Amino acid sequence: MSGETLDAHVVVRRGVFRLDAAIAADAGEVVALMGPSGAGKSTLLAALAGLVRLAEGEIRVGDRIVDSGARRRMHVQPSARRVVLLSQDARLFPHLTAHENIAFGPRAQGIVASVADAEADEWLWRVGLDGMGRRRPAELSGGQQQRVAIARALATTPAVLLLDEPLTSLDPETGDAVRAVLQEQLASTRTTAIVATHDAVDAVALAHRMVVLEEGVVTQEGAVRDILSSPATGFAAAVAGLNRVTGRVADGRWERGGLSLGLGGQDDELREGAEAAAVFRPGAVRLERVDATTWTGTLRLTAGREAAGEWVARVVRLEQTPAGVRVHTDPPVVAVDLAPDAALGLAPGVPVQLRLAETNVRFLPVVRPASADAPAPES
Numbered sequence: 001m002s003g004e005t006l007d008a009h010v011v012v013r014r015g016v017f018r019l020d021a022a023i024a025a026d027a028g029e030v031v032a033l034m035g036p037s038g039a040g041k042s043t044l045l046a047a048l049a050g051l052v053r054l055a056e057g058e059i060r061v062g063d064r065i066v067d068s069g070a071r072r073r074m075h076v077q078p079s080a081r082r083v084v085l086l087s088q089d090a091r092l093f094p095h096l097t098a099h100e101n102i103a104f105g106p107r108a109q110g111i112v113a114s115v116a117d118a119e120a121d122e123w124l125w126r127v128g129l130d131g132m133g134r135r136r137p138a139e140l141s142g143g144q145q146q147r148v149a150i151a152r153a154l155a156t157t158p159a160v161l162l163l164d165e166p167l168t169s170l171d172p173e174t175g176d177a178v179r180a181v182l183q184e185q186l187a188s189t190r191t192t193a194i195v196a197t198h199d200a201v202d203a204v205a206l207a208h209r210m211v212v213l214e215e216g217v218v219t220q221e222g223a224v225r226d227i228l229s230s231p232a233t234g235f236a237a238a239v240a241g242l243n244r245v246t247g248r249v250a251d252g253r254w255e256r257g258g259l260s261l262g263l264g265g266q267d268d269e270l271r272e273g274a275e276a277a278a279v280f281r282p283g284a285v286r287l288e289r290v291d292a293t294t295w296t297g298t299l300r301l302t303a304g305r306e307a308a309g310e311w312v313a314r315v316v317r318l319e320q321t322p323a324g325v326r327v328h329t330d331p332p333v334v335a336v337d338l339a340p341d342a343a344l345g346l347a348p349g350v351p352v353q354l355r356l357a358e359t360n361v362r363f364l365p366v367v368r369p370a371s372a373d374a375p376a377p378e379s
């Protein structure tokens, strides 16, 4: 078993929304597709599956063109593409047993019943449902149903498997178990797959590469680890759990308002006067309440009065996290992780002094997406 290559440029219009995205995967490669809500992930997957017509562009699976916006007659029906879309909900045939659901695809492909039955048995075992083949979907938990759906999809040996947030509807523990099954089975079958997800954990566990989609255009793509350590947009930084503040390089330093940081020898790619993003962990920022006697009531970055790597901001909101408290501050928008005790006395509106050592910061050039319609990377 092995998947095929995917090479697609998809242009789709849905009302005022326009998707214009290229996505490719090598045979057997798993690509994570991440983007904020409404970015066009589901639309892209639906177009790849043949459920939405292209306005422009082309979709190639292996050496076959299965869709072409220019030549409208080229639209291979979804059932004939060998591109299988697995959605958030398992959507099993309710009247069939788990075994029958899995055997359905191979049977429909003309495989003789005894062989299809044996394959379904093997798939039940592979996804950890040995002995549950006679149950109907209503007699299975959500996680078990999703395991059947994964087996049903893979049993058809798809050229490309598209997964639209396959773990979102599951509780964290069940999601972890199903993610492990998916990881194992995608790898052992060498299935080409595109996995749309909101969760960086899915991307790291399942995918080799990542494509970031924002407002219908690709804003970054590359190895998953590279994107998570060098996010090109505010969204990608948020996915990675990092702060990303855009500023400018001036006199060999990075500056944003009154906040100034040395580049710490990272100036190779950064031109004088160019826009650059400072990327740092919420845990790397030191935070203290501002002494009321020095607080004028006017919040501004006090250029010249603050030392390098220091700035004054207000608390915007506090968020409880498993490890403590995440304090959101502005301006600029920066999250700070504190131990629970350190957050005592903080509340929205309270002025705070923040400190950041330049050794804890990565400076990245700000790259504007090629498309004129592309969203600007946020601060």
Ligand SMILES: Nc1ncnc2c1ncn2[C@@H]1O[C@H](COP(=O)(O)OP(=O)(O)OP(=O)(O)O)[C@@H](O)[C@H]1O
Pocket: 014, 015, 017, 035, 036, 037, 038, 039, 040, 041, 042, 043, 044
């Ligand atoms: N059938 C439709 N008709 C018109 N507009 C649509 C239709 N389906 C989706 N859209 C619009 O297309 C855009 C992209 O939606 P899509 O569901 O692809 O985003 P998404 O990235 O998958 O979001 P989410 O993560 O919330 O599922 C949105 O602005 C949405 O409102």
